[in-house]
Amino acid sequence: MDLPHTSTPFEPLSIHGRPVRVAIADDHPLLLAGLAYELEKQLDVTVVGQAANSTELVDLLNKHPVDVVVSDYTMPGGNYGDGIALFGFLKRRFPAVRLIALTMMSNPAIIRSLMMQGVQCVLSKADSLVYVAGSLYAALSGKRYYSPAIETIVKTHRISGDSTVPPISRLTQRELEVVRLYVSGYTVSEIAERLHRSKQTISTQKMSAMRRLGIRRDADLIMYGVNANLTSQPVSTTAEAMSLPAEGMPEGALDAAQSASRKLA
Numbered sequence: 001m002d003l004p005h006t007s008t009p010f011e012p013l014s015i016h017g018r019p020v021r022v023a024i025a026d027d028h029p030l031l032l033a034g035l036a037y038e039l040e041k042q043l044d045v046t047v048v049g050q051a052a053n054s055t056e057l058v059d060l061l062n063k064h065p066v067d068v069v070v071s072d073y074t075m076p077g078g079n080y081g082d083g084i085a086l087f088g089f090l091k092r093r094f095p096a097v098r099l100i101a102l103t104m105m106s107n108p109a110i111i112r113s114l115m116m117q118g119v120q121c122v123l124s125k126a127d128s129l130v131y132v133a134g135s136l137y138a139a140l141s142g143k144r145y146y147s148p149a150i151e152t153i154v155k156t157h158r159i160s161g162d163s164t165v166p167p168i169s170r171l172t173q174r175e176l177e178v179v180r181l182y183v184s185g186y187t188v189s190e191i192a193e194r195l196h197r198s199k200q201t202i203s204t205q206k207m208s209a210m211r212r213l214g215i216r217r218d219a220d221l222i223m224y225g226v227n228a229n230l231t232s233q234p235v236s237t238t239a240e241a242m243s244l245p246a247e248g249m250p251e252g253a254l255d256a257a258q259s260a261s262r263k264l265a
Helices: 027-041 054-063 081-093 109-118 129-139 148-156 171-185 188-195 199-213 219-226 250-260
Strands: 020-025 045-051 068-072 100-103 121-124
Touching: 020 027, 020 129, 027 045, 027 068, 027 100, 045 054, 045 100, 054 068, 068 081, 068 121, 068 129, 081 100, 081 199, 081 219, 100 129, 100 199, 100 219, 109 148, 109 219, 121 129, 121 148, 171 188, 171 199, 188 199
Parallel strands: 020 045, 020 068, 068 100, 100 121
Antiparallel strands: none
16 A cells, blocks of 8 residues: 555645546445545545446546546446446546546456556445545555555455556466457357367356456456457467457447357357
8 A cells, every 4th residue: 555544534635726626436326425425525625526327427527627537347327338448448538537446346357457457546335435535645646545455355366556467377278268269259159169169168168267367247358358468369270360459449348348248148
């Protein structure tokens, strides 16, 4: 931790003599109210707007100058998706805005992926909202900040802020082969045909790989593959796989995620 946890207001922190402008996003109204309450207790902090999905959040950022965004990781229903796709989009579209991720998931792969996107402040919904104040000041200072539950995950799984590639070495060769093909655009049925295995075997190997990596959603597996450059590595088939663009706009990531949800037929 670069900053201590605290439940008391910090000293005033303004930007060029004005209050710090914060936008908050979550699809649960009660949590939004709690976030607003905790932030507005801090001196020289103004909540400029609230959003319930990615569409509302991007509209808010397009209309109002914002210094920091505190956003839920899982926030379905918007045009810009959620999860890594949304945070990657926000980093590209609004590079000057500092990002704080809020999540209920205890998934080391998600924390690692957020780090690789440059999101250094991560809060768990299992922890008290008082930690949002510390994360705000850390974000403005360009430092890392994790609430206690997230910090435990980081230490337990030895997740480094300097890490650039998730640990693919924990996968078996067959699992890695399936993941490479899957994140390169092949369906489970197509992978089974190319590797001369049953659909059930491929599905089982894919799910086993996700468990080893601490990944639960297909969309996160695809983003993992992109970040780990698996789509650029050769696959052990006679055909060349389609590759997802590593720096593509989130619309592409969203299309891939939507396609992934239909693959486990």
